[in-house]
Amino acid sequence: MAKSLDHFDLSVIFSEMMLSTYFMEIRDSFPTLSNLTSQVTTGKQEEKAKLVTLYLKSVEEAVLAAASRDGKVKQKLNGKFMAIETLKVNKSCTPKKDIFTLNAGNQTMDIHCTTITEESMGGVVAFISYASIGSIIDETFVSEENLTTEGKLHNFYLNSKVVSGTMASMKNGPLSKSINFTFHHKQVKKEDEKAICVYWHGSSWSNEGCEVISSDENQTLCSCNHLSSFAILMASIRLQEDFLLTVITYVGLSLSLLCLLLAALTFLLCRPIQNTSTSLHLQLSLCLFMAHLLFLTGINRTKPAVLCSIIAGALHYLYLAAFSWMLLEGLHLFLTVRNLQVANYTSASRFKKRFMYPLGYGIPALIVAVSAIIGYKNYGTRTHCWLKLEKEFIWSFMGPVAVIILINLVFYVIILWILKRKLSSLNKEVSTIQDTRVMTFKAIAQLFILGCSWGLGFFIVEKVGKTVGLVIAYAFTIINVLQGVLIFVVHCLLNRQVRMEYKKWFSGKQKEIGTESNELSCSTTHTKMVRSNSTELCTCGPTSSAALSFLDL
Structure with missing residues (x-):
């Protein structure tokens, strides 16, 4: 078997066949290749590729030689394994004969007359359609390294017959005018599939020098600047x-939705804690709740297209609004920690009027409105109700998000630096108010509540590698889908005043909040006297107030 693979020269066989029977035996030569390739052991793709390459080259040479010896202008032959049409152009081109169309096996090739007369020796061109060779050099010979495509593609398969366009070219390199090929699909093209014009590159399929002109469910029109063996x-x-x-x-x-609902009800109904901070928490919780709910119920509703576009636009707005409220969270937290007098000039009412609602809901609405006017067709894809990646339209979401993440990250670092600088001056009273582990958890959780962890999404790209990209994808998903849980835990469960209110609700008793809640009130006032055991008093100084403001806002 090894000897036959190493020394079997198909060109000699085809040359002898050409001299005796011309096209008939050339047309029926496929079983020879089929028998040889079937004997190649599994895993030896290179040997199979060499056999196919030699076969294709030999068939093309034999067909051209046979067409050159014959005096006919056009020859056409159909067979079980192969369909052939040849054309010989002896005269100069006229406007009426600017483009010639060759048809073989229901596939067509359009070639300029000048390409034949000026770049072909003897003016002969052949078009060959192979009925079954695609089963030999199938999708297992696809290497993504040899394909130039936009976006990540997978599940490759050949969906047309393999055809060869050939002529005895007088020069190497691209042709002066591209040649068009029309392929009829073996299977109806699906909406979530993309057609790629490829040619046989010796050992694999490549699309260099070829492009898709148009493609529908049943056929694809390709344009290539060279001749070879092609397929879809x-x-x-x-x-x-x-x-x-x-x-x-x-x-x-789903868990975040439950936590966000509980958090929103808490911020809305728990009157003793209602202030600027809880107003910010409430709006953020509502935006995230609606965004997550719409994501779960509508992200895959691609039909009808109009509804999908509306869902994509609503998701665009809701997530931008959520990030706007994260920005306001970061700004308010920074101002409170930076200047203890901030409460005097950023009261809840004035802060709402000047910043909260115009920035929290107005800016996202403006961005979405401008985006919809400029590229309304980019809302909704074939697979998801989200923004299309074409023409960098996704940056209408990623751009504002990136800016907000950077600003909040700067706020976070500055806040930690301020607190760390003054941490040594914390008095004993503060250490009794906050447990060190709880303080650490809240400090870390604030990083995620402010949306900084969403920055991981910018690193989910192919360049980082499959393994690293998968790790980042898991980290990104786990952290961000639990953002609602963190909001509920940090701002509700770990807030003493809220816990006291929960106890009142569950117990049904109307008791005044004791020492714990009075101690907590030190976080929102410059100085506050707290009664302990009816006789002992403690004073919250500037440093303790800043620390508690960061943890309980």
């Missing part, structure tokens, strides 16, 4: 979903 490669543009990642997303968002 179909690929899925639908993102491959990681099952575990999908489960984490849906479970995490």
Whole structure:
């Protein structure tokens, strides 16, 4: 077997066949290749590729030689394994014969007359359609390194017959005028599939020098600047979903929805804690709740297209609004820690009027309105109701998000620096108010509540590698789907005053808040006297007030 693979020269066989029977035996020569490739052991793709390359080259040479010896202008032959049409152009081109169309096996090739007369020796061109060779050099010979495509593609398969366009070219390199090929699909093209014009590159399929002019369900029109053996490669543009990642997303968002609902009810109904901070928490919780709920119920509703576009626009607005409220959270937290007198000139009412609602809801509405006017067609994709990646439209969301993340990250670092600088001056009373582990957890949780962890999404790109990208994707998903849980835990469960209110609600008793709640009130006032055991008093100084403001706002 090894000897036959090493020394079997198909060109000699085809040359002898050409001299005796011309096209008939050339047309029926496929079984020879099929028998040889079937004997190649599994895993030896290179040997199979060499056999196919030699076969294609030999068939093309034999067909051109046979057409050159014959005096006919056009020759056409159909067979079980192959369909052939040849054309010989002896005269100069006229406007009426500017483009010639060759048809073989229901596939067509359009070639300029001047390409034949000026770049072909003997003025002969051949078009060959192979019925079954695609089953030999199938999608297993696809290498993404040899494909130039936009976006991540997968699930490749050949969806047309393999055809060869050939002529005895007088020069190497691209042709002066591109040649068009029309392929009829073997299977109906799906909405989430992309057609790629490829040619046989010796050992794999490549699309260099070829482009898709148009493509519908049944056929694809390609344009290539060279001659070779061509086919249509179909690929899925639908993102491959990681099952575990999908489960984490849906479970995490469902849990966040429950926590956000409880948090919003707490901020809305718990009157003793209502202030500027809780107003900010409430708006953030509402925006995240509506965004997550719409994501869970509508992200995959791609039909009808109009509804999908509306869902995409609503998600665009809700998530931008959520980030706007995260920015306000960071700004208010920074001002409170930076200047203890901030409460005097940023009271809840004035802060709302001047900053909260215009920035929290107005700016996102403006961004979405401008984006919709400029590129309304970019809302909704074939697979998800979100923004399209074409023409960098996704930056209408990622741009504002990146700016907000950077600003909040700067706020966070400055706040930690201020607190760390004054940490040594904390008096004993503060150490009794806050447990060190709780303080540490709240400080770290604030980083995620402010949306800084969303910055991980900018690193989910192919360049980081498959393994690293998968780790980042899991970290990004787990952290951000639990943002609602962190809001509820930090601002409700770990807030003493809220816990006291919960106890009152569950117990049904109307008791005054004792020492704990009075101690907590020190975080929002410059100085506050707290009664302990009816006789002992403690004073919250500037440093303790700043620390508690950061942790309980």
